[in-house]
Amino acid sequence: MRAVIQRVQYASVRVGAEVISEIQNGLLVLVGIEDADSIDDSKRLAKKICNLRIFNDEQGVMNLPVLETGGDILVVSQFTLHASTKKGNRPSYIKASKPGYAIPLYDQFCTEIGLVQQKEVKKGIFGADMKVELLNDGPVTIIMDTKNME
Secondary structure: OEEEEEEEEEEEEEEOOEEEEEEOOEEEEEEEOEOOOOHHHHHHHHHHHHOOOOEEOOOOOEEEOHHHHOOEEEEEEOHHHHOEOOOOOOOEOOOEOOHHHHHHHHHHHHHHHHHHHOOOOEEOOOOOOEEEEEEEEEEEEEEEEHHHOO
16 A cells, blocks of 8 residues: 655545535545555555544644644545656556455555544545645645555
């Protein structure tokens, strides 16, 4: 699983004219799934994201996880995170999982975040043409891949 985590002051997802999810202070998580990913990957990634110490404490130091700030998490599926640009100028998405495999794992990932965070996780709609709006705070943007956890 590959994720782009952004600390935000605001984020929303719109499909057509309808805002389907929105959060205030918290994390926007863009997640891409490939066939090699598993439920264990989703559990490990969810726990890691929820415990990332990227929010400021009283001294202005990034020392607090979203769990301690009361912030929300918005998770949006994004197959393009697995784009291969090795050959040519047209990205290949061959590594991105098909919906039959990816949707259950995406739902499991969202469930895992909700369990760790002990609150509702806001979500996009898998496979929809979504418009994502955000105000990146910092900016703080972190990329994680379960195949290469550093």
